[in-house]
Amino acid sequence: MKARVLLWPLLVFVLTLVAEWPARWLAAMAGLPAQGVSGSLWQGEAAQVGDAGPLKWQVQPWRLRAQMRLGYQGQDWQVQIAGWPWRWHAQLAALEPTASVAGDYRLAGHWQGRLDIDGAWRRCQHAAGRLQTQSLALVAPWSMALGEGWLQLQCDDDWRVQGALALAGQHRVDLEAFLGARRGRLTFAVQPQAALTPLLRGAQWLGPEASSGERQWRW
Structure with missing residues (x-):
């Protein structure tokens, strides 16, 4: 004692x-x-951390609360968490466009919405909300329209991230990732004239005559 x-x-x-x-x-x-x-x-800030920045954070352990705001791919994002590690609530929100760190690739497109997550310790108990964009595009190292996209989180037996990216007459890509199991899957369908088709074939993700495929990975 x-x-x-x-x-x-x-x-x-x-x-x-x-x-x-x-x-x-x-x-x-x-x-x-x-x-x-x-x-x-x-409490502090950083001009850059990896491909993200600028970044600001504030931690209030006596109130079991923390928040962070960072710029990524031309947009501000805010993360808040309160109550951890017991019964906690977290929120990820897409904010306004902003100047951010330029990485090896650059996306353009305004994301909107937020994700709200309730949990206990490392377990996700309930999630709601969605992040979405109406017009996403790759602008560097080359230009390519990517279309409409969305992301959401489901609390099943694992943290399950789902999303999709689609451009009419061009392509559709669906994402499913299980964060706890550290595995993910992409399924895609493309038109022969789609700008994405030669890229997928060049990466050997798509056969010479195929118009759809799947890619799985672990991390």
Whole structure:
């Protein structure tokens, strides 16, 4: 009992010390490809983390609440979570277009909507909402219209992400991914004249005469 009494304030002291360290030190220790990092673990910002940025975050452990706002592919996104690790609620919302970090590829298209998730510890119990875009396009390294798209999350026995991307007279791509099992599947159907057809054949995802196919992967 005495050991526990002594260890508890020591643990609180260590966690407080780490949380007050400059965020750039923590990013370097974690090996994150980050630039322009300032602030601490509790509250800070970064100009870039990988292909995302700018990024701002705020953590309020005494209120069991955290939020993050980041720019990705020309749009602001906001993530909020409250109540973790017990009965928690999380939200992912698509916000307004913004200037963001330019990666190896660039998408154009305004996403709208949000996902609301309720859970306990690592388990997803209920999910609602949808993210969708009316006109998504690839603009770099080349230009290609991708069409309408949507994403949603289902809480079954696993975290199941579903989505689709379709352009009339061109193609349709359906996504299904199981995050807990770390596996996913893409199914696609294309027209012979579709801009996506030679890319799929070049990647050997589609046979010379085929007009549909499937791709599975694990991570």
